[in-house]
Amino acid sequence: MSDVTRAYRRRTTGGALTTLTWLLAIGFFFPVLWMAMTAFKQENQAASDPPTWFFTPTLDQFRAVIEGGSAAYVGNSAIATGVSTVLVLLLGIPAAYALSIRPVEKVSDVLFFFISTKMLPVVAVIVPIYVVAGQLRVLDNIWTLVVLYTAMNLPIAVWMMRSFFLEVPGEVLEAASVDGAGLMRTLRSVLIPMVAPGIAATALICVIFAWNEFFFALNLTASRAATVPVLIVSTMTSEGLFLARLCAAALLASLPVILAGWIAQKQLVRGLSMGAIK
Amino acid sequence: MSTSTIDRLEGSRRAARREASARAVSRAEGWRRRGPLLPALIFTVIVTQLPFLVTIWYSLRSQNLLRPGEDLFVGLSNYVDIAVDSTFRQTAWNSVVITLGCVLVAMVLGIVLALLLDRPFFGRGVARTMLITPFLVMPVATSVLWSVAMLNPTYGLFNWALGLFGIEAVDWTSTYPIVAILMALVWQWTPFMMLLVLAGLQAQPKDVLEAASVDGAGPWRTFQSITLPHLRRYIELGVLLGIIYVVNTFDQIYLMTAGGPGTASANLPFYIYQRAFLGFDIGQAAAMGVVVVIATIIVASAALRLIFRSFEVKE
Numbered sequence: 001m002s003d004v005t006r007a008y009r010r011r012t013t014g015g016a017l018t019t020l021t022w023l024l025a026i027g028f029f030f031p032v033l034w035m036a037m038t039a040f041k042q043e044n045q046a047a048s049d050p051p052t053w054f055f056t057p058t059l060d061q062f063r064a065v066i067e068g069g070s071a072a073y074v075g076n077s078a079i080a081t082g083v084s085t086v087l088v089l090l091l092g093i094p095a096a097y098a099l100s101i102r103p104v105e106k107v108s109d110v111l112f113f114f115i116s117t118k119m120l121p122v123v124a125v126i127v128p129i130y131v132v133a134g135q136l137r138v139l140d141n142i143w144t145l146v147v148l149y150t151a152m153n154l155p156i157a158v159w160m161m162r163s164f165f166l167e168v169p170g171e172v173l174e175a176a177s178v179d180g181a182g183l184m185r186t187l188r189s190v191l192i193p194m195v196a197p198g199i200a201a202t203a204l205i206c207v208i209f210a211w212n213e214f215f216f217a218l219n220l221t222a223s224r225a226a227t228v229p230v231l232i233v234s235t236m237t238s239e240g241l242f243l244a245r246l247c248a249a250a251l252l253a254s255l256p257v258i259l260a261g262w263i264a265q266k267q268l269v270r271g272l273s274m275g276a277i278k
Numbered sequence: 279m280s281t282s283t284i285d286r287l288e289g290s291r292r293a294a295r296r297e298a299s300a301r302a303v304s305r306a307e308g309w310r311r312r313g314p315l316l317p318a319l320i321f322t323v324i325v326t327q328l329p330f331l332v333t334i335w336y337s338l339r340s341q342n343l344l345r346p347g348e349d350l351f352v353g354l355s356n357y358v359d360i361a362v363d364s365t366f367r368q369t370a371w372n373s374v375v376i377t378l379g380c381v382l383v384a385m386v387l388g389i390v391l392a393l394l395l396d397r398p399f400f401g402r403g404v405a406r407t408m409l410i411t412p413f414l415v416m417p418v419a420t421s422v423l424w425s426v427a428m429l430n431p432t433y434g435l436f437n438w439a440l441g442l443f444g445i446e447a448v449d450w451t452s453t454y455p456i457v458a459i460l461m462a463l464v465w466q467w468t469p470f471m472m473l474l475v476l477a478g479l480q481a482q483p484k485d486v487l488e489a490a491s492v493d494g495a496g497p498w499r500t501f502q503s504i505t506l507p508h509l510r511r512y513i514e515l516g517v518l519l520g521i522i523y524v525v526n527t528f529d530q531i532y533l534m535t536a537g538g539p540g541t542a543s544a545n546l547p548f549y550i551y552q553r554a555f556l557g558f559d560i561g562q563a564a565a566m567g568v569v570v571v572i573a574t575i576i577v578a579s580a581a582l583r584l585i586f587r588s589f590e591v592k593e
Contacts, residue, residue, distance in 0.1 A: 257416065
């Protein structure tokens, strides 16, 4: 086989592989695109057989979703997501410090404990949480979700932040301690700035999981504290036939996380592997 | 630039530093070190462990929220009921099928996509962005999208596409409920696996690959004897994390099939939810929760050994 034919063959396989990649990428993306397209349709176009491919886009569905009282749900989701993420960082960063830079004894036992709480199925604790929350009169209270989401994300944050702290060169810390900087000062003026990208990655992961959480929200909220996923489900069950409006709501609900994930693709990998993969 | 494991050299230097500092740890120093850890630790114990202890307590009682008067200690009878409950066995089996089915198919697809994305081509970043999107869509939205827009028997896009090949429309969520749920789950989790494997591929030492090609190894040979062993750690980690997340699947089942028809597609989380919140049978639901946790501990302790090896947590 001459070099020319070999090069030719390599180019054609390369072209075929690129085509295949694009076909798969479009295939995987298509349901999302279809959801977005449906959100811009009128209801009769959304549920047509055969599917409607060409139509004049309308914003009616988005208007209906926004004017249909979704603000309270978005507000609840924002509180549950925002406050729990801040709490996770406030609790998780010092804990990660104590598991990496100035370690306590039995570091691996503590790490084991944190990760094992992630493996505890939520269904196993939902019953007592429901009953106790009822007795404390904090059912349908957004702060109940804040506490639970903090506990849900804290183990991930501890693991992630620990992996970022372990990358801080020892010399930097030695220099800080020679200068006589205490814990708070070392954290504030040396460590936190160095691991700022890591904190952003950790926060991103916490935001994704808290924003999308449905199980606790479904069981522990009713009308006052309900979050965005609950809104979508109630739209679905009460207005099952309004597919276009449902897609508009689902698209709006997913958009914050989709955009955040697109922007922070690199941090996503590290976060999803809890810091194991850099 | 090594992008995968904690560098060994750095690790041993750190270990030496830790050993030296461990000797100097006095009692007061010990508490000063524990200080920053305690708030997170205490919070986690209170919010995650105490409820579980209460679950164990409930599991030994007969309590139904609809009949508040009857709250008796019944010993292990809730567990005996579970042992003879064929629905519990069926939903446990469904849990295994859904979890392993999703994780394995998503991993195979993820490896294929990662290999395709690891080559340079025009618009690679855009293709990658498109491919990770399913993972970012809110699971509740995913369920709506698949159960209604994709799989609806009359106007679902999937049936329409099958129709182009002359295949009759199928009511997926009631005829093949587990397949329908798996479609939505695999679609969501493939990007996750792809991202982990892609990170592994990109962490491959380039000089080894070059040496292989100089030695005349073809692409398949290189893949088998260099890439695959290198990827093993990443694949293990992906499978493990996938199992942890997918075994708790609730949203898709609740929204796509409601566990039906009957309990044909219910997994354990959904069945326990039904017993607790639709049947108000607290004792039974709690006992099932305890059984699930025991099963999880058995699987997880094996899995954790693996994750610790991956992270190289040593002391």
